[in-house]
Amino acid sequence: MKNFFILLLFLIALQVQSQTVSTKNWTLIHERTASWCPYCGTWGWDMKDRILTEFADEEVIFMAVHHSGDLTNPVAQQFGDNFGGFGQPIFFVDGVNINASSNNIGTKIEETQFELDFKRDQSVFAGVGLKAVLDETTQTLVADTKIEFFTDAEGGDYYLGLYTLEDIQNVQASRTGIQTHKNVLKNSILPNVFNNPLHNGAVTVGTKFSRTDTLKNVTVSADKLKVVGIIWTKVNGKYLFFNANIVPVTGIKSATNDI
Secondary structure (H helix, E strand, O other): OHHHHHHHHHHHHHHHOOOOOOOOOOEEEEEEEOOOOOHHHOHHHHHHHHHHHHOOOOOEEEEEEEOOOOOOOHHHHHHHHHHOOOOOOEEEEOOEEOOOOOOOHHHHHHHHHHHHHHHHOOOOOEEEEEEEEEEOOOOEEEEEEEEEEOOOEOOOEEEEEEEEEEEEEEOOOOOOOOEEEEEEEEEEOOOOOOOOEEEEOOEOOOOEEEEEEEEOOOOOOHHHEEEEEEEEEEEOOEEEEEEEEEEEOEEEOOOOOOO
């Protein structure tokens, strides 16, 4: 009986969330950062806040990728290895270093807005649908993913990444007291950070993929978590951004005793 009620709660939570495949071109903005970095707490912090505020209603995913320091983790380190860069803070738009600095924040925000406006009018090759539920009693996160190709693709290597982003309370150099570090790249739900094959070769319009994956031992509450699904393509040994989606995590509490 206990297992029945747990299953019922999961089904209800999954029904509440929409898993419609997005028909938009999303943009990934990630910051190479570190909690010990003084500039990450000054102009880097200001630029991050502007990204989160000014692009809140756009199809934009922001990730704080701590390549070193007390908030780093293996997933973030692999992101750093894939996209490169020296020092911090460095801001990447769809994997490209936009060369932001303390002197050009406004200009770089405007350039990013131009990029978003341009992508909005472009054809969408493939979209991602997501829903994510965390059973806070069993500390198990369940993520359902759907992918659909909207146009024919002549060929390529396509991969799927599923990640958790977490809002974390932590110190930050150049800032006083404990700060809220938003959208910190934390975990890979899939076995590999990038190398989770989705499809190889030509793809015809209407091709669909779906899967369900779990992440155990999730000890933070659902309201601090988001799940990001990214389609990657691989060229010359590097993973390149293709399209993505992001959803907040829904939390439930299952029964704790047998009936």
